[in-house]
Amino acid sequence: MTKAYNGTAVPRHFVFVNTLGATIVQLNSDRGQDLYAGQIVKLIPGVQNSPASDAELERLKVAGRIDHYNSAYVWVIGLPEPHVYDPHYSGEKKQQRVRSYYINTMLPETDLANVQVFLQQSILAETCAAELRSGEVAITGVDGVLFGDFDRAESIRQQLLELEPQGFANSVVAFANVELRDSQLVHELRPSEETSELAAIIASQSDTTVTAGKRLLLLVGTLDDRKLIYNLSLDLKIAIEVAASTDEALERLEDEHFDLLIMDMQLPDMHAWEVVGKLREVSKLRYLPIILIADHAVPEDTSLTQAVSQVDVYLERPLSKARLRQNIWLALGGT
Numbered sequence: 001m002t003k004a005y006n007g008t009a010v011p012r013h014f015v016f017v018n019t020l021g022a023t024i025v026q027l028n029s030d031r032g033q034d035l036y037a038g039q040i041v042k043l044i045p046g047v048q049n050s051p052a053s054d055a056e057l058e059r060l061k062v063a064g065r066i067d068h069y070n071s072a073y074v075w076v077i078g079l080p081e082p083h084v085y086d087p088h089y090s091g092e093k094k095q096q097r098v099r100s101y102y103i104n105t106m107l108p109e110t111d112l113a114n115v116q117v118f119l120q121q122s123i124l125a126e127t128c129a130a131e132l133r134s135g136e137v138a139i140t141g142v143d144g145v146l147f148g149d150f151d152r153a154e155s156i157r158q159q160l161l162e163l164e165p166q167g168f169a170n171s172v173v174a175f176a177n178v179e180l181r182d183s184q185l186v187h188e189l190r191p192s193e194e195t196s197e198l199a200a201i202i203a204s205q206s207d208t209t210v211t212a213g214k215r216l217l218l219l220v221g222t223l224d225d226r227k228l229i230y231n232l233s234l235d236l237k238i239a240i241e242v243a244a245s246t247d248e249a250l251e252r253l254e255d256e257h258f259d260l261l262i263m264d265m266q267l268p269d270m271h272a273w274e275v276v277g278k279l280r281e282v283s284k285l286r287y288l289p290i291i292l293i294a295d296h297a298v299p300e301d302t303s304l305t306q307a308v309s310q311v312d313v314y315l316e317r318p319l320s321k322a323r324l325r326q327n328i329w330l331a332l333g334g335t
Contacts, residue, residue: 005067005068005075006067006075006077007066007067007068007075007076007077007078008075008076009073009074009075010025010073010074010075010076011072011073011074011150011173012051012052012069012070012071012072012073012074012172012173013051013101013150013172013173013174013175014026014074014175015035015051015052015057015074015076016049016050016051016052016174017049017050017051017052017056018041018049019049022034022036022037022041023035023036023052023056023060024041024043024049025074025076026043027040030042030043031043035060035065035066035076036060036063036065038078049134049174050104050134050136050174051104051106051172051173051174052074052172053106053170054069054170057069057074064077065077065078071157071172072154100146100147100175100176101146101147101150101152101153101173101174101175101176102133102138102139102140102146102147102153102173102174102175102176103138103139103140103153103156103157103160103171103172103173103174104133104136104137104138104171104172104173104174105136105137105138105139105160105167105168105170105171106136106170106171106172107136107137107167108135108136108137109132109135109136109137111137112130112131112132112137115130115137115139115167116129116130118164118167119139122163123159123163124156124159124160124163126142127141127142127156128140128141128142128156129141129142129144131144133174138174139156139157139160139171146176150173150175151283151286153173154173157171157172157173204325204326204328204329204330204334205322205325205326207329207334208235208236208237210329210332210333210334211236211237211238211328211329211332211334212236212237212238213237213238213239214238214239214259214260214332215238215239215240215241215256215257215258215259215260216229216233216238216239216240216241216258216259216260216261216262216328217240217241217242217243217249217252217253217258217260217261217262218230218240218241218242218243218262218263219242219243219246219249219261219262219263219264219267220262220263220264220293221264221267221268222264222317225293225317225319226242228319228321228324229262229324230242232321232324232325232328235325236325236328236329238260238328241258245268245269246267246268246269246270246275247269249261249263249275250275250278250279253279253282253285253288254282254284254285258288259288259289259332260288260289260290260291260328260331260332261279261288261289261290261291262290262291262293262328263275263290263291263292263293264292264293264294265292265293265294265295266294266295272292276290289313289331289332290313291313291314291315291324291327291328291331292313292314292315293315293316293317293319294314294315294316294317295316295317313327313330313331315327
């Protein structure tokens with residue numbers, strides 16, 4: 001039988017020590033609670049915080065602020081609200097941030113070279129890299145790109161523990177809020193290596209075997225775009241539903257099954273990056289294909305956004321019916 005602990009179980013990477021030495025539990029994207037003082041504090045974007053160590057959590061346990069902790073969760077006592085991790089949380093308009101993850105090994109700067117050599121000689125050589133974050137050794141994806149979701153980071157942490165249990169015994173998953181500009185995602189899906197670009201274009205214009213019976217949720221404000229996508233969905237035999245607001249879209253995506261989301265980059269009540277961040281925090285929606293539509297963009301750091309926010313397609317207006325059809329076809333499984 002699993003023991004029941006007092007308090008609210010929150011992911012361990014939500015508990016960190018800030019630059020002032022206060023231990024904070026993050027409540028939402030821009031607020032936290034000082035676990036000793038109980039005060040609500042505003043989080044500063046872009047500031048590097050340190051994950052709470054076992055020693056710090058032990059002190060909190062003695063102080064009566066937490067009941068229990070392990071490598072994945074911390075049971076926090078006396079949170080100010082019962083559903084602080086509700087994916088439908090809405091507050092003042094937030095900046096364009098996407099949560100991404102890395103592994104804090106808790107090892108000092110002097111161990112960086114040793115960890116780098118270890119990774120180069122291990123099975124993780126092609127997927128991981130080591131760098132310094134807040135004076136401690138951190139494990140990231142290749143080229144320093146952070147992991148796009150918690151499960152991926154935790155999987156890497158478990159592999160590190162299997163390979164070197166003593167060296168990575170104190171490692172924890174930590175997060176950073178990556179600031180993104182609209183222009184940091186400009187890409188379309190490409191067919192597999194076995195299929196030529198021309199063959200994929202031709203197939204997408206007639207094949208409905210991968211699209212028939214699928215469900216699409218549309219969150220687009222422009223009437224012309226809605227008509228285009230609606231008619232295209234009929235051609236592809238896709239059942240299309242239209243959400244009237246961001247809140248409705250988030251609620252329906254969590255409560256119902258959809259195979260694809262198409263939405264505007266600029267929404268009246270919430271920015272698309274915030275929507276993406278909320279979706280990727282919900283396990284059933286972590287890999288939901290998403291197509292974003294924007295008025296304009298300039299190609300910049302595509303790889304960062306693909307790795308962090310996991311958006312499948314970014315298209316600019318005016319929309320091309322053939323190009324949109326091809327990307328819907330590919331997003332739903334066409335090759």
